[in-house]
Amino acid sequence: MPELTLEGVRATVPPGTTVLAALQNAGLSPLRHSLSGGARGALCGMGSCYECRAVVDGLTVRSCLTPVREGQDVWRLEVNCDG
Amino acid sequence: MTAEWEAVVVGAGPAGLMAALTAAQGGLRVLLLDAQPAAGGQIWRGAAAGQRGKAGELLRGVASHAGITVLSGAEVIAAEAGGQSHTLTVSAEAGLSHIHAARVILATGATERFLPFDGWTLPGVVGAGGLQAMSKGGLDLRGVRVVVAGSGPLLLAVAAGLRQKGARVLAVAEQAGLPGVAAFGVAAARLPGKAREALELAAGLRGIPYWTDAALVRANGDGQLQSVTLRRGRREITLACDFLAVGFGLVPETRVAALLGCPVTDAGAVNVNAWQATGVSGIYAAGEVCGIGGVDGALLEGLVAGCAASGQIERLHDSPRRAETQRRFQATLERSFALRPDRLPSPSPATIVCRCEDVRHGQLQGFTNWTAAKLQTRCGMGACQGRVCGPACQTLYGWRFGGVRAPLAPLPLSQLLAEPNTLSPP
């Protein structure tokens, strides 16, 4: 089972899990804050809303389209510096 | 030209899988690509190749066919139709690639229609199909309280699916009225092979309240969803829950088709003839990109498109009849779940409509079309590029979403800076 770090904390998750599910199962909510400061979470689960973006190994990706992989380093977007 | 594929299928859902397999059986060298990390589309997403039944068979058939190359995690971000050869530009982890193809089969499916209401931006408010997708992606729903609301048969499939994953589904709130829903149930049960499925679904839903004529009023919570308020008749009901799974039907995903210049119907679906051919030579479309009709219709259209693209007309002897049955079913579906303005959530002036740029309902009133509103308010200018607020504005204000432009998705600049490669057939 892949082991990754979610905001610095190690987690082991079943293969085939998305990074989004890993974040959600770890209780890391909200995923971001909107321009006017509102808390936001994932909406569509299929790659079209861009609410689930997270930084995986330094790159901003849609976490619902990103499978977990061994050794990934995952962070939520910083408050108010996303889009 | 050796660098050219005989056929490229965009989208590896039921329609795309079937089209790819059929075209390959007809002797074509096929590239099947999809933005998702694995084949299967919205309904069979994830590792379903091991499973029994139609899904497993099809996924195994595609995976083992020597004539098919499958590329997952690859999103078409630009497309240009040429007379003989069409060019698709694909973004994947490895960077940008150009793909040249004599024939393109578009099987890009559909997305959920979201409508804004107070509280819909709270974490915990998710798409109905969206929550289903998240659960298939590993979200743990055991013991979690879910209210399912909105419209369409997908709500029922989702409720059953979520419950199977251990969720406590408190209610399914459908805006359509009972007569419509009943008519749909009868039509669905009449489809070949569907009666049994309907029974299974009914069993999966046993004990879950199904409220027709129900309107979604608002989601409540501070920084996180805590409860949802619904209206049945004159009565408002508030249910405490962890997720509100909400969707108001599906919208064909026609962006790639739009870049290729394929004509679209008034209902927003790609226009195809009996052979699934679009108005652009060499370009076919199949599945929900041509109209919302469920997995069986998608499979059938995939078969027709695959046959038509590879010239296997003889395989299509009974498809006109099947297509007719399917069309009737689709028409009933549309009628049964037509959105009723008095049952739809009504946003207040402060309700956010464009979630990327935080543009509110009050700012958008008074405009007459999408482009004008976008230029003046930034509505649709964010990362999702109108995928969420476009259909919402269409329902709320009657604006036709316009201005589909490449790139269809935000791209790392590093991909644009690097030399793209050309992905050629093996």
Next chain:
Amino acid sequence: MKALVIGGGLVGAACADALARHSALNGQRVRVTVLEPGPVGGGATAAGMGHLVVMDDSPAQLALTARSLHLWEALAPALPRQADYHGCGTLWVASDDGELAAVEPKRRAYLAAGREATWLDAAELARAEPNLRPGLAGALRVPGDSVVYAPVVAQFLLERAGAAVRRGAVTELRDGGVRLASGETLRADLVVVANGIGAVSLLPDLPLRQRKGHLLITERGPVHVRHQLVELGYLKSAHGGDEDSVAFNVQPRPTGQLLIGSSRQFEQPDREIDWLLLRRMLRRAAEFLPALEQIAALRIWTGQRCATPDHLPLIGPHPELDGVFLATGHEGLGITTALGTAELLSAQVFGTPSGLLQYDFTPARFDRVPEPAHA
């Protein structure tokens, strides 16, 4: 007096506003109607970069841009927040000593035109813009330049002018009026042709050419710049000739996004993205701002500048058609110069004073005399 303005881009909106204001000041009632088939500001106005910049390719250009910047400063306090007006200033970046040599004459010209301009050496430049690559020679800082989101300004000016906006395209200029696509004719004492490149369909002999440009906007991201950054080479080599060209030109949006330009291509009237040219443009930008590699592109689009042979706009009476004035041909500076254009046009129409009257922007300066088209 009844005035028709053809085109609801920023130039048309600014002209409508100037005409209306004249009537407010002088008691001469001017009723302005703007004719526009699309959304307000949906043409080149929406495609442009919105850099309000003083340029000194010619004395006339310097006078027009400097006066316009002054008018923008006066307008700024009235603008709605969504206009994103932001006084970030421009840094003209010199890569080497050759380009450095161009700085001093430019600085003097700006000062003479009443625009502040200061010299930053290599160390000061690095402090001002830490994301620029090391090793640049220096920069000319023009603190009075700004950026704006032009479609919102166009809408604001039309509302302020109290102008009636009518949906519809003009198909023909007629004696004392215009004909619309609907077949209807409208009469007016004054017709202002301000429909950008669309002017050639009404007056085919106008010396106007399209010059296509690509722009890319990034997501809100971790890479920040404080000024609009333009390479000094922009002036001489980069966009001088007729060949396809690219130059480093990056703008910080108040939203935290970066807007990246610029490219120039003649005779490419389509809207398609030229991926090769785009890559050249981005590589040029990344040479100056290597951190661009780390951010994502949100949208990419192209637009058409409307260029004249001497790169100056056509502002003034049509040489042959009574009551017809032109305000077009602003190439890559029409957002900046819309306000100066409107002031000059109003001065020409009403005989009021303007410092810009001493330069020849009139269409008559070209040999070829424009003729009306008969649709």
